[in-house]
Amino acid sequence: MxxxxxxxxxxxxxxxxxxxxxxxxxxxxxxxxxxxxxxxxxxxxxxxxxxxxxxxxxxxxxxxxxxxxxxxxxxxxxxxxxxxxxxxxxxxxxxxxxxxxxxxxxxxxxxxxxxxxxxxxxxxxxxxxxxxxxxxxxxxxxxxxxxxxxxxxxxxxxxxxxxxxxxxxxxxxxxxxxxxxxxxxxxxxxxxxxxxxxxxxxxxxxxxxxxxxxxxxxxxxxxxxxxxxxxxxxxxxxxxxxxxxxxxxxxxxxxxxxxxxxxxxxxxxxxxxxxxxxxxxxxxxxxxxxxxxxxxxxxxxxxxxxxxxxxxxxxxxxxxxxxxxxxxxxxxxxxxxxxxxxxxxxxxxxxxxxxxxxxxLKRGTVNAIDWFAVLSFTVLAGFVWVVWLAGLTGFPASTTRNLYRLVPGFKPEFSWITLISAILVTGAWVALVAWRVSRSPKVLWRSVVLSGGGTTLMWVLLMTLWLPVVNYGRTYRDVAAQIAAHLPPDYQCIRTARVGDAQLASFAYFGKMRFGTSDDDCDVLLRQDTQDYGAPLSVAPYEWRLLWEGRRAADRDERFRLYVLQERPWRKPSRR
Known part of the structure; x- marks a missing residue:
């Protein structure tokens, strides 16, 4: 070349x-x-x-x-x-x-x-x-x-x-x-x-x-x-x-x-x-x-x-x-x-x-990259602001309905620190765009500074304005609390079936639960199902009794079921 x-x-x-x-x-x-x-x-x-x-x-x-x-x-x-x-x-x-x-x-x-x-x-x-x-x-x-x-x-x-x-x-x-x-x-x-x-x-x-x-x-x-x-x-x-x-x-x-x-x-x-x-x-x-x-x-x-x-x-x-x-x-x-x-x-x-x-890079290519970054990140940033405002104010109504359809049960909370941080990063983005458009600098990094700044803008907005809703939709804290509340006080350990690594880690941390291995004689069973598999097999004289079932509000596919091992109730034989 x-x-x-x-x-x-x-x-x-x-x-x-x-x-x-x-x-x-x-x-x-x-x-x-x-x-x-x-x-x-x-x-x-x-x-x-x-x-x-x-x-x-x-x-x-x-x-x-x-x-x-x-x-x-x-x-x-x-x-x-x-x-x-x-x-x-x-x-x-x-x-x-x-x-x-x-x-x-x-x-x-x-x-x-x-x-x-x-x-x-x-x-x-x-x-x-x-x-x-x-x-x-x-x-x-x-x-x-x-x-x-x-x-x-x-x-x-x-x-x-x-x-x-x-x-x-x-x-x-x-x-x-x-x-x-x-x-x-x-x-x-x-x-x-x-x-x-x-x-x-x-x-x-x-x-x-x-x-x-x-x-x-x-x-x-x-x-x-x-x-x-x-x-x-x-x-x-x-x-x-x-x-x-x-x-x-x-x-x-x-x-x-x-x-x-x-x-x-x-x-x-x-x-x-x-x-x-x-x-x-x-x-x-x-x-x-x-x-x-x-x-x-x-x-x-x-x-x-x-x-x-x-x-x-x-x-x-x-x-x-x-x-x-x-x-x-x-x-x-x-x-x-x-x-x-x-x-x-x-x-x-x-x-x-x-x-x-x-x-x-040719000047036309540089300008195309810059304008793509300006338009895309500005539109996306505006969308983040609109959804955040909809969650707090209920307007526009259609956006609010869509938000609560995705995360049912979510309750937004206002934070001055969040608002100020989002305003500062948005203002910095506006200043960066204004500098690039008005000065048209000839430096080599001009073609990527808007892309780097735009990605930073989006990530900061998501992790300030949207952090509560994202955290609500992707954590297992609430499910862990529900499971822990239904555990017998004197249980030995929990055996799992089809429970993923993320779920197991979250339950162990948030619920302080004691899990066992396949070699342990656990008296509690926790199952994760995407469909109804029916009750687990019981071995006489014991049976599994359902204590609780539920899921994360933001996840319709997962369902957890908690069972405890009990002796079957003795029944007096009937006379004929």
Whole structure:
């Protein structure tokens, strides 16, 4: 490709205070002051809470109130459980666990920024040098591209909710980004970069599954083969022992001190492989329908960047992120069940590639992206305000009816803090749009600042104005209270049937219930049904008696039934 032609004025720095403010507000909004939400958010919290209040074996073999959790390794759960225990006297458990979520997200942002900055300073990506000067300095150019990459990451639609959940996925996002940073760092500091890459792969082995870890390790070595600037031999020699040592530490400890560790680790490996045993029609259809929106606007900008840099696809700024992104996308396509859990791991590398396409965007394309952001986010923000007002005032009546149809029983409450926060973020959006329209700046990051600001606007409005209704619709607090109120005071333990991980975690936390395993002789049974299966089978001289049945007000599919085991009443035989 031809050299990019831009002037130094196009790399005017985005004010540090503005960039930091966007990141801080984006992460803090919706992080605290809410319950664990259905589904994976509550399940991840359940593992952390079980560890924090359990025995040493619970730390080595992740579980939710005794039910094994094979989907991921324990690293992120360890961090969450540790914070829960440290802050137990001052912060409630869900908020304490989400401190780890916020720190992981900030670390991800840091690795994306610095990785892009290092790539943006390299000679092969520098703009055309004019005869009389005027081109940007490498440091300024790299910093502008790094700002763009971070704004693109924050602008991705799917990251807002996923990035605020109490799951291992947020930690995996950080570790994948750390691996990319390590490869980039090895370009100028080979040993340091290889060590970063090894720590990231080792951490990923403790936070995910063996297959995902092996895939990313091979992808890193493939990047070093594709990009000759990377020190392949040094990366392999330095990173592999570090990664292997970290990865082996937890299984070795579990085998030494946790009963049943061999079976648990075998299930963990099998589940990690079975999850990618081959696509189904439903999983492929789900990906085709949802991935484009989840990764917007990173994927179209990344595609444009690949096109414009097609002559330098083995250069580090293209080869490294793409080599890490392609295997993850293959895993996405091989998922046996539909879900967007892995989509998040693609966003950092796509954002880095996308940033290098910003200098080559035409003015018409930039204007189209900006106006799309202005129109879409302004309309959506207006809709959020209208629904909030309808919930409080009852006007417009049709919106109010639709709201209470979705969340029957919800009672809105007015909060000055909520209102002021929403007004401030809306005012900031109006000021940002006015600045972009009136000034028409020529800086590179102008094409994504509105998208990043708009996504932040929407997330903050949802987590202020709509937080009560969203929390009401996605928590199991009320159901847990109802179940706990109907439990016999002297019950031994609760056996479950078809109860999901999120429900089990919520009931254990909110209701302080004692759950048993399949080997325990429990005298209480809790079932989750989507249809009426009839009463459970009884074994003479005992029978199951229904104590309670109900569901969340906002969920019409789930229904819970609580039974207690009792002796059948003795009946005097009748005379004939």
């Amino acid at each position: 031809k050299r990019v032609r831009i002037t130094a004025s196009a790399t005017s720095a985005l004010p540090r205070s503005l960039l930091i403010a966007i990141c801080v507000i984006y992460v803090l909004a919706g992080l605290f002051g809410r319950d664990p939400w259905k589904n994976e958010d509550a399940a991840g919290f359940g593992v952390m809470w079980t560890m924090a209040h359990g025995q040493f074996s619970d730390w080595l073999l992740p579980n939710i109130a005794g039910k094994p959790a094979f989907e991921n390794g324990p690293l992120i759960f360890w961090l969450g459980a540790l914070v829960i225990r440290l802050l137990d006297r001052w912060v409630n458990a869900p908020d304490a666990a989400r401190i780890v979520t916020g720190l992981c997200f900030y670390a991800t942002c840091t690795f994306v920024w610095y990785g892009t900055y290092l790539l943006g300073r390299r000679p092969e990506v520098q703009p055309f040098k004019y005869a009389f000067g005027g081109e940007p300095e490498p440091r300024d150019y790299g910093r502008t591209l790094a700002d763009g990459a971070l704004l693109i990451l924050l602008a991705c639609f799917g990251l807002a909710e996923r990035g605020h959940e109490t799951t291992a996925g947020v930690g995996q996002l950080t570790l994948v980004t750390m691996a990319a940073y390590g490869l980039v760092r090895s370009l100028d500091k080979p040993r340091q970069g290889a060590a970063w890459f090894g720590v990231a792969i080792g951490g990923l082995a403790l936070a995910s599954t063996p297959l995902v870890t092996l895939t990313l390790w091979i992808a890193g070595l493939a990047a070093a083969v594709l990009c000759r600037a990377l020190p392949l031999r040094l990366i392999a020699v330095v990173s592999t022992p570090i990664a292997a040592l970290i990865a082996a530490s937890w299984p070795a400890a579990a085998l030494q001190w946790a009963p049943g560790a061999r079976q648990w680790l075998g299930e963990w490996g099998d589940v990690g492989v079975d999850s990618f045993s081959g696509p189904s029609f439903e999983s492929l259809a789900y990906t085709a329908k949802n991935f484009a929106l989840f990764a917007w606007p990173a994927w179209p900008l990344a595609a444009w960047s690949l096109y414009t840099w097609r002559g330098l696809r083995r250069a580090p700024h293209v080869a490294i992120p793409i080599a890490l992104a392609v295997p993850v996308f293959v895993l996405v396509l091989l998922q046996a069940h539909q879900g967007n859990r892995l989509y998040m791991l693609l966003l950092p590398t796509l954002s880095i590639v996308a940033a290098f396409g910003l200098p080559t």
